[in-house]
Amino acid sequence: MTTTAITNIGCLVTNDPALGDGPLGQIRDAALVIEGTTVAWAGPSAAAPAADRGLDAGGRAAVPGFVDSHSHLLFAGDRTEEFNARMSGRPYSAGGIRTTVAATRQAGDRELTATLTRHLAEMLRQGTTTVETKSGYGLTVEDEARALRIAARHTAEVTYLGAHIVAPEYAGDPDGYVARVTGPMLDACAPHARWIDVFCEQGAFDGDQARAVLTAGRARGLVPRVHANQLTYGPGVRLAVELEAASADHCTHLTDADVDALAQGRTVATLLPGCEFSTRARYPDARRLLDAGAVVALSTDCNPGSSFTSSMPFCMAVAVREMGMTPDEALWSATAGGAAALRRTDIGRLSPGARADLVLLDAPSPVHLVYRPGVPLVTDVWRSGERLVRSPGG
Numbered sequence: 379m380t381t382t383a384i385t386n387i388g389c390l391v392t393n394d395p396a397l398g399d400g401p402l403g404q405i406r407d408a409a410l411v412i413e414g415t416t417v418a419w420a421g422p423s424a425a426a427p428a429a430d431r432g433l434d435a436g437g438r439a440a441v442p443g444f445v446d447s448h449s450h451l452l453f454a455g456d457r458t459e460e461f462n463a464r465m466s467g468r469p470y471s472a473g474g475i476r477t478t479v480a481a482t483r484q485a486g487d488r489e490l491t492a493t494l495t496r497h498l499a500e501m502l503r504q505g506t507t508t509v510e511t512k513s514g515y516g517l518t519v520e521d522e523a524r525a526l527r528i529a530a531r532h533t534a535e536v537t538y539l540g541a542h543i544v545a546p547e548y549a550g551d552p553d554g555y556v557a558r559v560t561g562p563m564l565d566a567c568a569p570h571a572r573w574i575d576v577f578c579e580q581g582a583f584d585g586d587q588a589r590a591v592l593t594a595g596r597a598r599g600l601v602p603r604v605h606a607n608q609l610t611y612g613p614g615v616r617l618a619v620e621l622e623a624a625s626a627d628h629c630t631h632l633t634d635a636d637v638d639a640l641a642q643g644r645t646v647a648t649l650l651p652g653c654e655f656s657t658r659a660r661y662p663d664a665r666r667l668l669d670a671g672a673v674v675a676l677s678t679d680c681n682p683g684s685s686f687t688s689s690m691p692f693c694m695a696v697a698v699r700e701m702g703m704t705p706d707e708a709l710w711s712a713t714a715g716g717a718a719a720l721r722r723t724d725i726g727r728l729s730p731g732a733r734a735d736l737v738l739l740d741a742p743s744p745v746h747l748v749y750r751p752g753v754p755l756v757t758d759v760w761r762s763g764e765r766l767v768r769s770p771g772g
């Protein structure tokens with residue numbers, strides 16, 4: 379198998395404390411050898427083994443590919459005016475998620491696929507090499523299954539979110555809709571998904587309904603993840619921990635009992651700062667969760683309504699500025715943290731045996747990702763050992 383050595387890396391983040399300094403396992407003046415699809419070796423440049431091909435990183439920093447563990451990319455339609463009205467202090471009466479549901483049902487498969495792949499390409503250019511994405515804008519048996527079928531052609535991390543909101547047809551009968559979600563819709567969707575998710579929130583699904591959705595999914599082999607405690611305090615986080623969900627996402631309104639549950643359980647706390655940024659809402663307190671010992675992931679929540687950013691570096695910058703994270707913590711949460719939220723051990727790190735998902739930055743230090751917000755620092759991206767983004771002349 380062909381080996382490629384990337385040498386003269388100014389600072390390499392491995393996320394393996396055995397290989398370098400601190401929790402990020404940082405190595406100065408580093409090299410990394412890719413063999414096929416995986417990392418074969420990482421360490422100081424001076425000790426690098428011989429390889430078939432070489433690439434001089436020119437002192438640039440290298441980090442693991444970002445792991446975006448929460449997005450909603452199976453959608454159609456446009457909500458520019460809703461955002462513009464919200465940011466301009468004007469009332470806006472259209473129905474939020476319902477607007478997207480109506481447009482998504484109208485769209486053909488080609489349109490949904492084109493929107494998905496356009497956003498996946500946009501994410502890759504910004505250094506994201508693993509993306510989870512969800513259904514949740516179809517809300518009929520056929521439309522949810524269709525969204526998941528399309529998603530599964532482009533990522534392994536597919537989540538069934540039939541319980542996003544109560545479908546408009548069931549407005550007066552939410553329990554009837556839950557029966558649909560846990561019955562025929564689950565039958566149609568389970569073969570295409572790895573995860574099951576529910577929006578546990580006032581105005582969406584209460585604790586009992588969320589429990590019914592997650593336990594039904596679990597009985598079909600899907601692993602739970604939960605939209606929890608985003609807009610109000612509620613039962614979502616503790617339900618997620620109790621059912622050993624991989625992740626509780628949002629975690630904005632937390633009691634001390636919620637924080638303790640996350641610190642002691644197996645469930646990752648996934649924070650989505652693009653959402654609070656785009657809705658002028660209160661940010662989750664990452665510092666409080668980290669100090670309590672919880673595992674924290676960062677993700678974009680990329681969706682057309684509440685967080686239309688695909689940029690992990692942007693979310694890291696907001697998390698550092700507004701949520702009490704250090705730059706190192708934000709980078710860990712955007713890589714290893716995302717991997718933990720997806721229960722993956724092959725990504726989110728750059729140690730031998732890991733998938734060769736690597737990002738080179740036009741910067742001497744990974745701190746520049748948050749020190750220089752909004753600046754496109756990603757120059758080169760490898761995924762599974764293949765260089766899919768390359769710098770001009772590189």
Ligand SMILES: [Zn+2]
Pocket residue numbers: 448449450605679
């Ligand atoms: Zn979401």
